[in-house]
Amino acid sequence: MNFTVNSKVLVQGATEPLGAMYVPLMQAYGTPVVAGVSPGYGGQALDGIPLYDLVEQAVEQLGPIDTTIIFVPPYEVLDAVLEAIAAEIHQVILITEGVPPLDTVQLLREAEATETLVVGPNTPGIIVPGQVLLGTHPPTFYTPGPVGVLSRSGTLTYEVGLELTRAGLGQSIVVGIGGDRILGSSFQQWLQILEEDDATEVIVLVGEIGGDNEERAARYIAEALDKPVVAYIAGRTAPKGQPLGHAGAIVASRIAGVGSDIGTAESKLAAFKRAKIPVADRPSQIPQLVQRALAQG
Amino acid sequence: MDLLEYQAKELFHQMGIPVLPSQRIHHPTDLKGLRVPFPVVLKSQVYTGARGKMGGIKFVENTIDAIAAAQAIFHLPILGKYPKVLLAEAKYNPDREFYLAVALDGSTRRPVLLGSQQGGVDIESKLDQIQQVVVEQEFSSFYARRLAIKMGLKGSLICSVSSIVEKMYRLLVARDLDLVEINPLAVSSSGELMALDGKVTVNDAALGRQSDLATLVASIPTAPPAACGLSLVPLQGTIGVLCSGAGLTMATLDLIAKSKGKAANFVDLGGDYRHCCPPAILQDRIRQGLDLITQDKSVKAVLVNIVSNGVSCLQVAEAIASFLKWEAAHRHLPPLVVRLVGEQFHSARGLLAAINVPVFESLDESISHTVSLTTATPALPREKPKTPLVLASA
Numbered sequence: 001m002n003f004t005v006n007s008k009v010l011v012q013g014a015t016e017p018l019g020a021m022y023v024p025l026m027q028a029y030g031t032p033v034v035a036g037v038s039p040g041y042g043g044q045a046l047d048g049i050p051l052y053d054l055v056e057q058a059v060e061q062l063g064p065i066d067t068t069i070i071f072v073p074p075y076e077v078l079d080a081v082l083e084a085i086a087a088e089i090h091q092v093i094l095i096t097e098g099v100p101p102l103d104t105v106q107l108l109r110e111a112e113a114t115e116t117l118v119v120g121p122n123t124p125g126i127i128v129p130g131q132v133l134l135g136t137h138p139p140t141f142y143t144p145g146p147v148g149v150l151s152r153s154g155t156l157t158y159e160v161g162l163e164l165t166r167a168g169l170g171q172s173i174v175v176g177i178g179g180d181r182i183l184g185s186s187f188q189q190w191l192q193i194l195e196e197d198d199a200t201e202v203i204v205l206v207g208e209i210g211g212d213n214e215e216r217a218a219r220y221i222a223e224a225l226d227k228p229v230v231a232y233i234a235g236r237t238a239p240k241g242q243p244l245g246h247a248g249a250i251v252a253s254r255i256a257g258v259g260s261d262i263g264t265a266e267s268k269l270a271a272f273k274r275a276k277i278p279v280a281d282r283p284s285q286i287p288q289l290v291q292r293a294l295a296q297g
Numbered sequence: 298m299d300l301l302e303y304q305a306k307e308l309f310h311q312m313g314i315p316v317l318p319s320q321r322i323h324h325p326t327d328l329k330g331l332r333v334p335f336p337v338v339l340k341s342q343v344y345t346g347a348r349g350k351m352g353g354i355k356f357v358e359n360t361i362d363a364i365a366a367a368q369a370i371f372h373l374p375i376l377g378k379y380p381k382v383l384l385a386e387a388k389y390n391p392d393r394e395f396y397l398a399v400a401l402d403g404s405t406r407r408p409v410l411l412g413s414q415q416g417g418v419d420i421e422s423k424l425d426q427i428q429q430v431v432v433e434q435e436f437s438s439f440y441a442r443r444l445a446i447k448m449g450l451k452g453s454l455i456c457s458v459s460s461i462v463e464k465m466y467r468l469l470v471a472r473d474l475d476l477v478e479i480n481p482l483a484v485s486s487s488g489e490l491m492a493l494d495g496k497v498t499v500n501d502a503a504l505g506r507q508s509d510l511a512t513l514v515a516s517i518p519t520a521p522p523a524a525c526g527l528s529l530v531p532l533q534g535t536i537g538v539l540c541s542g543a544g545l546t547m548a549t550l551d552l553i554a555k556s557k558g559k560a561a562n563f564v565d566l567g568g569d570y571r572h573c574c575p576p577a578i579l580q581d582r583i584r585q586g587l588d589l590i591t592q593d594k595s596v597k598a599v600l601v602n603i604v605s606n607g608v609s610c611l612q613v614a615e616a617i618a619s620f621l622k623w624e625a626a627h628r629h630l631p632p633l634v635v636r637l638v639g640e641q642f643h644s645a646r647g648l649l650a651a652i653n654v655p656v657f658e659s660l661d662e663s664i665s666h667t668v669s670l671t672t673a674t675p676a677l678p679r680e681k682p683k684t685p686l687v688l689a690s691a
Binding site for chain 1: 401403404406407408434469470473475500502503505506530532541542543544545547548550551552554555567568569570571572577604605606607638639640659660661
C-alpha cells in the first residue's frame with residue numbers, strides 16, 4: 001500500500017464533470033496528481049496536468065504510476081479498470097456510483113489475478129489528512145491524528161470525520177470502502193492494513209445495514225486485532241426492503257439461500273456485542289468512545 | 298427491482314427454459330377467450346412471495362368458476378397490493394419440486410448458483426438444505442453440473458437440471474440481473490422439468506443499457522424514477538427529511554426515531570459522486586426535493602440536512618430561500634429546520650435567519666429542535682387523510 005505524497009497519482013475521466021471538479025481540489029491538498037486520461041484530449045492540459053488518450057501513454061511518459069482514481073461514467077468503469085491494470089497500476093480508487101455489479105465482478109476477477117487493490121465502487125475514496133486526498137472528501141473536515149476511519153458511506157463519513165476533528169481527535173487515514181453490494185475491498189482487508197499501520201492507534205468502523213461486511217469484520221476483530229475498534233451502524237430504523245441509494249443497504253431476504261437474517265441492524269449489533277466492540281448510538285457519541293478506547297489502550 | 302412472474306417467464310421462454318402455456322388476464326371476462334385448456338391455475342401478479350398462502354392462487358376447471366375466481370383474486374390485496382394482471386396457466390402435476398437460483402453474492406464477490414431438491418412454498422424453512430456453488434472464474438457448464446451433484450442428483454437429472462441452471466446463469470449475465478430464481482422447478486415422474494414460478498430481479502444501475510427491460514420496468518407502478526430523478530419514500534410520521542447521501546439519510550432517520558420523532562417521508566439527494574447529477578445541479582434538486590416533501594400534508598416540520606463537498610452552505614441556503622420565496626406565496630408550508638456544515642456556514646445562517654429559518658451546525662440539536670416542533674401540538678391522526686388537510690394556521 002502506498003498512499004503518500006511520494007506516490008504518483010493518475011486520474012481517469014479527468015475531464016468528466018466530477019473529475020474536473022475534484023482534480024483541482026486534490027491538487028490543492030498536495031496530492032501528487034501527475035496526469036489525467038481522457039480519450040480525445042491527449043496533448044492538452046487540465047489545471048496544469050497533462051492529459052493523455054491512453055493510460056499506457058501516461059505511464060510511458062511519466063514512469064510507473066501507483067494509484068489511479070476513476071471518475072468515468074458507470075458503463076465505462078470496467079474498461080477503465082482493465083486499462084489501468086494492463087498498464088500495471090496496482091491501486092485503483094473507483095469513485096463512480098452506479099456501476100452494474102456484473103461489471104464489478106468481472107473487474108475484480110482481473111484485480112485479484114494481478115494483486116490489484118480496488119477501493120469502491122461508489123465511494124468518496126481515501127484521505128490521509130495532512131498528506132493526500134484521493135477522492136471527494138472535504139479536506140477541512142479532517143486533521144492528522146491517530147484514528148483510522150473505515151466506512152461504507154460518503155457524506156456520513158464526512159460527518160464522522162468532522163465530529164472527530166471537532167473533538168480534537170485527528171485521523172491517520174479515512175477510507176470509504178463503498179456503498180455497493182459488490183466491493184473491491186472489505187472492512188476486513190482494511191482492518192488488517194490498519195493493524196499494521198504505525199500511525200493508527202484506534203479504528204472507527206462506520207457500517208450500515210445490508211450485506212455481511214460488518215459481521216465478518218466483527219469476527220475478524222475478535223480473532224485477530226490488537227488495536228481497539230469503535231463501531232457505528234446506520235439504518236437501524238430504515239424501512240425494510242426500501243432502496244436507500246446504497247445498493248448494499250437494501251435489507252430484504254431477496255436471496256433465500258444466503259442467510260435469513262444477515263444484514264439487519266440487529267444481526268450487526270449482535271455481532272459487535274459478541275466481539276465486545278463498543279457501538280456508538282449516534283455519530284456525536286463516537287469521539288467519546290474513541291477517547292475511552294485510547295485511554296484504555 | 299423485481300419483475301412480475303409473467304415477465305420473468307417471458308425471459309425464461311426466450312432463453313429456452315421450459316414454461317407452461319399461459320395467458321395474461323387483465324379482466325375476468327378475458328377468460329371467455331382463454332386459449333389455455335382447462336384445468337388451469339389463476340395466479341395474482343404481485344411482487345410479493347407467499348401469495349399462494351394468502352389466496353392469490355386458485356385452480357379452476359371451467360369458465361364460470363374461472364371468472365368467479367378471477368374476480369376474487371382481482372379484489373384480494375396481497376400485503377396491501379392489488380394485482381393489475383392475473384396469469385392463467387395450464388395446471389401441472391409435479392412429482393417433485395426443486396429450488397434453483399443464480400444470484401450475486403457480496404461476500405465472495407462472485408455469482409453463486411443455488412439449488413435444493415426440497416423446493417416449493419416452505420423454502421425459507423429449508424435454507425440449510427440449499428447447496429451453493431461459487432462461480433469463481435469465467436462461467437463454464439461444469440459449475441452447473443457441480444451444483445447438480447451437490448444437490449444429490451443422479452443419472453439423467455444431472456444434465457437436465459444443470460442445463461437449466463446454465464440457462465439461468467446466461468440470462469443473468471445477458472440481462473444484467475441481480476437474481477434469477479425458479480421455485481418450484483417441477484420434476485414430473487418421467488423426469489420432465491418445468492419452471493412453475495419464476496422470480497427475476499433486475500439491476501437498476503444497468504437499466505440504461507438494457508432498453509427492453511427498462512420498458513418492462515417502466516410499466517411497473519412502483520418502479521424507481523430514472524437514474525437521477527428524485528424519489529420520495531413515504532413513511533408514517535410528521536417530519537419530512539431532505540438529506541444528502543444514503544448513509545447520512547439513514548443516520549438522520551435513526552436519530553429522529555431516537556428522539557421520539559416520526560419521519561413522514563424522506564428524499565435522499567444522493568452523495569457527491571453520482572455521475573448523472575453532479576453537485577452543479579444540487580441547488581435544483583434541493584428545490585425539487587422540498588417540493589416533493591411538502592406536498593405531503595401530514596408533514597408538520599421539515600428537516601434539511603445537507604453535508605456535501607460539492608456545494609457550499611451558502612449555495613444550499615440560497616436554494617432553500619428561493620424555494621420558500623416562490624412557494625410560500627401561494628401555499629402554506631410547514632416550518633423548516635436546516636442543518637449545515639462546511640464552507641460559508643455563517644453567511645448561510647445569516648441568509649436563512651433573515652427569513653426565520655433556524656440553521657444548526659450540530660446534527661443532534663437540529664433534530665431535537667425539529668422533533669420539538671412536531672410534538673408541541675397534538676399529533677395529527679396516524680392515518681393519512683385522503684383529501685388535503687387544511688392546517689389551522691393556513
